[in-house]
Amino acid sequence: MSLSLDFTNMMGAALPHGAGITAAQLTDASDAFAKAHAHVHAMQAELGFLTLPVNEALRDATLAVAEQTRGRFDDVLLLGIGGSALGPIALRTALRPPAWNTLSADARGGHPRLHVLDNVDPATIAATLARLDLSRTLVLVISKSGGTVETMAQYLIVREALARAVGEDAARQHLVFITDPEVGALRKIARAEGITTLEVPPNVGGRFSVLSPVGMLPAALIGIDVKALLAGAADVMTRAASADLATNLPGTFAVLQHIADTAHGRSVQVLMPYADPLRDLALWFVQLWAESLGKLRSDGTPVGPTPLPAVGATDQHSQVQLFMEGPLDKTVTFITVKGRERDGMIPTRHADIPELSYLAGHTLGELIDIEQRATAGALAARGRFNATLAIDTVDAFHLGALMQTFALATAYAGVLYEVNAFNQPGVELGKNFAYAMLGRAGSEQARAEWDALPKPDPRYRV
Numbered sequence: 515m516s517l518s519l520d521f522t523n524m525m526g527a528a529l530p531h532g533a534g535i536t537a538a539q540l541t542d543a544s545d546a547f548a549k550a551h552a553h554v555h556a557m558q559a560e561l562g563f564l565t566l567p568v569n570e571a572l573r574d575a576t577l578a579v580a581e582q583t584r585g586r587f588d589d590v591l592l593l594g595i596g597g598s599a600l601g602p603i604a605l606r607t608a609l610r611p612p613a614w615n616t617l618s619a620d621a622r623g624g625h626p627r628l629h630v631l632d633n634v635d636p637a638t639i640a641a642t643l644a645r646l647d648l649s650r651t652l653v654l655v656i657s658k659s660g661g662t663v664e665t666m667a668q669y670l671i672v673r674e675a676l677a678r679a680v681g682e683d684a685a686r687q688h689l690v691f692i693t694d695p696e697v698g699a700l701r702k703i704a705r706a707e708g709i710t711t712l713e714v715p716p717n718v719g720g721r722f723s724v725l726s727p728v729g730m731l732p733a734a735l736i737g738i739d740v741k742a743l744l745a746g747a748a749d750v751m752t753r754a755a756s757a758d759l760a761t762n763l764p765g766t767f768a769v770l771q772h773i774a775d776t777a778h779g780r781s782v783q784v785l786m787p788y789a790d791p792l793r794d795l796a797l798w799f800v801q802l803w804a805e806s807l808g809k810l811r812s813d814g815t816p817v818g819p820t821p822l823p824a825v826g827a828t829d830q831h832s833q834v835q836l837f838m839e840g841p842l843d844k845t846v847t848f849i850t851v852k853g854r855e856r857d858g859m860i861p862t863r864h865a866d867i868p869e870l871s872y873l874a875g876h877t878l879g880e881l882i883d884i885e886q887r888a889t890a891g892a893l894a895a896r897g898r899f900n901a902t903l904a905i906d907t908v909d910a911f912h913l914g915a916l917m918q919t920f921a922l923a924t925a926y927a928g929v930l931y932e933v934n935a936f937n938q939p940g941v942e943l944g945k946n947f948a949y950a951m952l953g954r955a956g957s958e959q960a961r962a963e964w965d966a967l968p969k970p971d972p973r974y975r976v
């Protein structure tokens with residue numbers, strides 16, 4: 515088993531006064547889970563992410579594009595936001611940590627470096643363009659809808675800079691679009707100009723798209739083993755075929771978090787990897803969990819847990835104070851990596867200083883693992899729900915497995931919370947107000963609503 519979830523510290527037996535999830539609550543939830551499982555797995559046609567791990571045609575099309583660009587570029591610049599950036603960022607951080615970018619092209623196996631612009635802060639974009647040689651840069655423009663304002667604005671700026679650097683015609687050879695096969699502005703441009711384009715299948719939502727070309731192409735370009743990524747995810751799907759919570763890890767995760775929230779008020783759900791390469795996985799998870807589950811039920815009731823990213827051991831000196839003594843409204847899910855015990859030997863020095871001498875002979879791998887176990891135990895001792903997800907190693911297989919685990923858990927949780935996990939109506943109003951202020955055609959109604967809002971009141975300004 516490459517992935518395991520120890521949830522002892524979520525359960526009443528491990529927490530003071532038995533104030534955790536009871537065995538009966540878990541048993542009761544198994545019926546609801548069986549229904550959620552049946553519902554989700556019956557929707558393969560609608561939920562394309564379920565079959566991405568075995569979509570060989572999409573994988574091969576993606577690898578072919580990666581192959582066509584081989585040797586032509588030193589850098590890849592990815593433009594995207596939300597699900598069109600967080601997955602690639604998480605994969606890059608996990609499997610191509612920052613030091614990789616400083617290696618020579620040979621040491622990188624000839625693979626280009628990956629830069630991601632996932633915001634429209636002009637300073638970041640200017641600084642990124644200033645340091646890239648655009649004549650040796652491939653630009654990936656990723657947008658499921660093909661029209662997201664931030665990504666389109668980035669595209670216009672970068673396309674202009676590319677045209678200046680290499681000429682209008684050659685600029686097309688520096689672009690790859692990843693978008694819906696039919697709709698959206700990117701698709702229109704691609705058709706008109708013959709720009710190489712990979713599809714995000716229409717039935718794959720942005721935040722569930724990391725195992726589509728959205729994550730696969732950037733990963734393949736920087737030499738990540740895409741087949742291993744998909745194999746890890748496929749393994750999760752095989753194990754999740756059964757609705758038995760004893761073997762369905764994503765189901766168990768979803769059920770535990772749902773009970774913790776709805777029956778125990780633990781609505782803030784922390785994901786805390788004890789591994790630097792997994793820092794950005796927590797940010798990817800935040801979008802998945804928040805945008806999928808935080809919404810109105812059909813009867814108008816607002817529901818949904820609040821995901822919170824953290825990283826160990828760093829946050830032991832920051833947020834853990836809050837987790838230990840703040841409101842009893844949290845769960846913490848740690849992610850640990852096995853087999854690090856011998857990594858990072860701590861040398862013997864200052865043997866006469868007890869505050870340092872006890873570290874001699876230990877390793878950093880031991881230290882980080884012990885600190886995780888200590889924190890889990892300390893939280894449990896104070897009635898704080900926590901669970902530990904362990905992986906064997908940080909590699910493409912385990913990243914694929916982790917990502918599919920969380921994606922599937924999100925789909926199950928959507929059914930348990932009785933919401934549609936695959937839309938995001940709550941982001942529309944803000945977008946429409948922005949369109950109205952930018953003068954986009956068709957936003958007259960949003961303009962009227964915006965104009966009718968109370969304006970800043972000088973009495974409430976300091």
Ligand SMILES: O=P(O)(O)OC[C@H]1O[C@](O)(CO)[C@@H](O)[C@@H]1O
Binds near residue numbers: 595597656660721941
């Ligand atoms: O890939 P797109 O269509 O540009 O969307 C980017 C992001 O915007 C959202 O649609 C909502 O803000 C996210 O769900 C999505 O990941």
